[in-house]
Amino acid sequence: MVWLGPWLACCLLLLPVRSFSAEVPAGGEAELDAAVLCAAYPEAVLGLEYTPDQKPVLVLANGQRLVYATARDKTAEAALENPDVKDMLEQVYPLGEAGLSPAPGFDPGRRRVTSFFKALYGQDKEAVQAGGVAVPFLGRRLLFHGAHGAAAALNRVGERLAPLVRAHRAWRPTLFPMAGTFCWRPIAGTTRLSLHSFAVAVDFNGNLPYWRTFRGGARIAAERRAFPAEVVAAFEAEGFIWGGKWAAFDLMHFEYRPELILKSRVLAGLTPCPPLPVLGPEEGRPGPAATP
Ligand SMILES: [Zn+2]
Incomplete structure (x- = not known):
């Protein structure tokens, strides 16, 4: 099919x-x-x-x-x-420039039915890995799942971003080095599998604010606004959501959630x-x- x-x-x-x-x-x-x-x-x-x-x-x-x-x-x-x-x-x-001030508990995309994602991408690490393909992305090759259009969508995001990243050198310390894609692991502090386990999530610079470790308090609002909106738009256009729009924020994180x-x-x-x-x-x- x-x-x-x-x-x-x-x-x-x-x-x-x-x-x-x-x-x-x-x-x-x-x-x-x-x-x-x-x-x-x-x-x-x-x-x-x-x-x-x-x-x-x-x-x-x-x-x-x-x-x-x-x-x-x-x-x-x-x-x-x-x-x-x-x-x-x-x-x-929330699409586009909306969603930068989420109410407490508003984390669209963080509730995930694990058995559903296992059905989509593989029941265990080996099965997911077998479905992975190398996707060219901003000068790197990232392992991403080939099923359900995920790898193709990441490839298109890379094509959208390449000229933007070339034109905006000031973005580079925000985005790079990239922290990666595939890693079979639970979300920190939980027993629930991260979408990185299914090779359908990508992290930019690992130093970007994450709700469990961020000590900047109200500065998070400025951090959210400082992340390039064009990068968020390129991902959303191809079916990805951004963790920067969650109350439990994760600014480095994008995941493929076309639904x-x-x-x-x-x-x-x-x-x-x-x-x-x-x-x-x-x-x-x-x-x-x-x-x-
Ligand atoms: Zn992530």
Whole structure:
């Protein structure tokens, strides 16, 4: 099956001047979330099905079924520690120059369903490594995962950034030396795997502010603003999010999350909502279609 790269690229790149009404599917947030996941990872996500009691379940190509929402009224800590699909997409990533003053606990992209990323990129270090390819990037070669368009997207980011970095020599101490991409490890202070484990995250200079070690207090606001907005824009245009927009900030960090960028664009009316494969009998669906 061919990855829908051209379709997604069309949505991400060619349509910013058009405006679409931000229509959420009739099935609400579950169907919107499933639609952007299907569009971002068409080889891995088959669609949404409903249990007999009308609970949405995300169906993966490997046979896995992820219950969309596992519990109501989770604490923010529980949503981060043990997220479900709903939690994973709940906080809408702010595009462009927005998002530089996040409220406490607003970390769009930090809630990750580990089993989902294992299904996308590999169950263990060896499996991920086998899927890695070397991507030319600003004079280096970075190991990045070849699946789901990740390596191709990083390559395009590099093409966007090369002339900018040449023109802005003052950025170099901010960006370099780069800290790397692939490393199978938990996030510091947790048992949750970082997206570096799946070779779909890239770090610039390791001295950039990180929430666990930063001692500058309120200076973080200026640090966020000082990071080149053009670099952030180049990554976002290719389906990456920036850790500099998290309350638990990580300014060196970008990760490939095309589903989050796509959801943001749909809700902003910049891109039409992609189609959603609803699996199973129609009468399993909630809403008017389920009414006899
Ligand atoms: Zn990182």
